Amino acid sequence: MSEDIAALIADVDEERTLAAVASALDAGTDPLLLVEALRHGMSSVGERFEAREYFLPDLILSADIFNQATALIEPRLEGGSGPSRGGVVIGTVQGDIHDIGKNIVATMLRCSGYDVHDLGVDVPPAAFVGKVKETGAGLVAMSGLLTFAFDSMKETVQAFADAGLRDSVKMMIGGGPVNETVLDYCGADAYGKDPSEAIRLAGALIDAALPLGSQTRSRPT
Amino acid sequence: MKMTKRLFENDTMTAEERLQAVINLQVPDRVPSSPFIYYFAAKYAGITVHELWSERKRYLAAIDKCFDELGPWDAYYPVNPRYPEIYTLIMPMKARWPGIDLPPDSICQLLETEVMKAEDYAWVSEMAGKWGRLSYVGFFLRMIARAWDHIDEGFGAFTYAVPRMVHHLAGWRLEFDSWRRRGVTTLYGFLPEVAFDSFSLARGLMPFVKDCRVRPEEVARAAEDLTEGYYFITRVICALMGIPRAQLFLHRSSNDFLSPKMFNELAFPSLKSLVDRLVAAGIQVVLHCDGNWDLNLEKLRELPAGNCIVEFDGPSNIFLAKEVIGDRMCIMGDVPPDMLCLASVSEVDEYCHRLIEEVGKGGGYIMASGCEVPPNARPENVRAMLGSVTKYGYYGTKPREQSPIPEPHTMPT
Known part of the structure; x- marks a missing residue:
């Protein structure tokens, strides 16, 4: 069955x-x-x-x-839908309200067993940090379609560093113009080209069950 | 008014002759350029986006500044709506506008809401049967009334939108004439979103995806039924603008949004009907292909040869496109937005050189940004992109440094 x-x-x-x-x-x-x-x-x-x-x-x-x-x-279900694979805080970064890609990734993450905390669109860095503090989520997923989003992603990564959380949180980015160059620019850990890759990366970053692929990088020191 | 001025001393063609040569898949004197510049002009000129769209003289001055300091370019890429509501007559979506709903220096952001309902497909087909060549007007008057709270349906939408559209087009015509006097041609005279993609935008992606599963024939038929209206409005406006070229936006038909099967069966038939009719009427077509089109390229070969420009924005493999459709269509693009924002001048120069050498081989290529030059692009990168056409783009002559021929011009008022 x-x-x-x-x-x-x-x-x-x-x-x-x-x-x-x-x-x-x-x-x-x-x-x-x-x-x-x-x-x-x-x-x-x-x-x-x-x-x-x-x-x-x-x-x-x-x-x-x-x-x-x-x-x-x-x-x-009496005891919930089974063990969670971990918490993910997701949102479209500040200055951008595009949410198609973010919503699809959020749904796919839920389908894959993650606790997803969706902050919506135009999310300031402090809101990402606050939600991670509140939930203890180990992964932050940032989405953006505009090139303005590059700076917002970078500021969000910096906000986690300023809050002393950067070493305990993995951060991934995605969206139309995002690529290796943008990843280097904003200092996140990985980027996904599409929703499916985002799910695979979430698994790699949270579970450490899969070897990190070519689209992940060592955290900057 | 015939164009006579040449932009550079080594040019042997006017910008219009050059554009015609590449569309016709002939070898021009050099690679032409046509950057999509709008929001970037505001940032570069030091004005807000609100000032850019609401104060026409400031828009014109900002574009002139880009042209004079970073260009020149061969073909002007007009995207400036004189009224926010005009935008809805092209892309039927609710939007947030800088200076209205957003801070003045934001950029316009489109909202995924259901402006169009599922039952509207049947209405579209019925309305198109009655309105015929005016069906574009009928469709968009309903959409504009739903997208803007202050616009009534029916006659109210007509009296609101039509005078503003006429005012907008009159401004365009003056701009195009001004560019022509400067030796710059205009890429197109009208820029509709094709019907299938308009439905996707107006319904919102999630409902539209379900429509394509639940009522595919109804969606495709409604798009096909609007062909007459699209053809008529495009032909009329191109004639009024004096530009026998139309840009067709295809924001939602790439492999990022549709499977090749869905594209072939649902989206392509109405696209082909429209392109065939426009080309038969002497109107060349620019297909604005956002997203990844790699798996749709073969299908595009069915469109009329030597009459279409296919514009890519980065995700498509433009070098593959040259192999697959380069013998039938002119290719345009695709310096990626992230490169214009984050890369060095030498990296941009290197990429543009490759585009010219490979995609521009034998003609049939237009240098351009991948979709729009982003507002936060580095000006020196935009200059490198536009300068590459004289540095590397002459056919049969060695690259050499040159300055554009200066000529003062009068701005339209």
Whole structure:
């Protein structure tokens, strides 16, 4: 059953995924197993996206299916949706209000099991710092579409250094014009070209389970 | 008015002749340039963005300063709306404007809201059947009323928008004539967002993605049904502006937003219909292709050869594009925004040299920024980009340093 659900959401089949989840719940399947199956399927979606078999619409639609499915499951979960993979504070940096990419990454992170604290758009550096202090999140994800965002990202990284938190927090950036040059400029730890890569990087940065790839860097000293 | 002035002493063509040569895939005397400069001009001239869009003389002075000190360029890239609401007649979205909703020195920011509803696809097709060549007007009058609280629907939108559009176009025409006197041509006379992408902007990305899954035929049909209206308004405005070229914005058709299958089946048919009709009417087309188009390039070969410019903004592989479509279309771009902001002059110079050598090989290339020159670009990098066309861009002659031929001009009033 779980394998079917993983395959169905991986195929972005909304109707059959939701029907399978409802059926499994009625049959008494452990809700945590269903959540895990959905996450497994979402992981396959990410792999197909990286292989350019899937595109942005597939990410958006599969995340929407995931959210609908977990809404069905949540009432049956007594102890939450399983262990968190860690906390992520995410936002579009100060001076920029573009949120499509940020919202997709936030949703994909939630689908992957992270506790996501979304600060929205036009987020000042102090707000990122404050949220990390409040939640203890280990990863900050900054988004920006405008070239103005480069300076805001740099100021946010500096704000964490000024607060004495830079060594305890990983920071990644993303958005249309972001690349290696921008990463060097703002002093974050990694950048992601697309939502799927952001998820992979989050795993590498938080879990340290994967070797850091070519798009991560040592923290500046 | 025929253009006669040459921009540099070594030029053997006027800017218009040069632009025509590259569009026709012929070898010009040198690579032409056409930078998309708007917000950058405000910062460079020391005025706010609010002053840039609300005070026309200041806009003109700011652009002149860029041209005189960082240029010249061959083709003026007009994007300056005289009224914020005019913007909505091109991109049907709610927006925040500097000096209105944002601090005066911010840049305009577009909001992802549902200006258009799912049921509007059926309305578009029905309206287009009734309004025909005026369907562009019908569609955008509904959208502008939804995007701005102070504009009423129907006749109220018409009486509000049309006089302002006429005023805006009159200003454009004066500007274009002024540039022509200076030996600079204008890239296009009108710049609509194509219908399919307009739907994506007006619906918001998330709802639009679902539309393409739930009601794909309805979306594609509505875009196709608007072709007559797009064709008519584009042809009329290009004629009024005296520029037989139109820019078609394609903000949402790249592989970043659509699969190649969706592009081929849903977006491309209405795009091809429009381009074919415009070209048949003698209007050349600039496709403003934001995002990554690598997997769509082959499909673009179906558009008429020797009549289109394809403008890239950085994410597409412009060198691959030269291989795939370079024998059919002129390529424009793509000095990336991050490079203009953060790189050194020598890095910009090196990249522009490569663009000219590889993409400009045999003609068919226009030097330009990747989409807009960012407001925080380094002026010396913009100068290096524009200067590269005389440093490296002459065909059949050795590169040499030259100064532009100075000539005072009169600003339109």
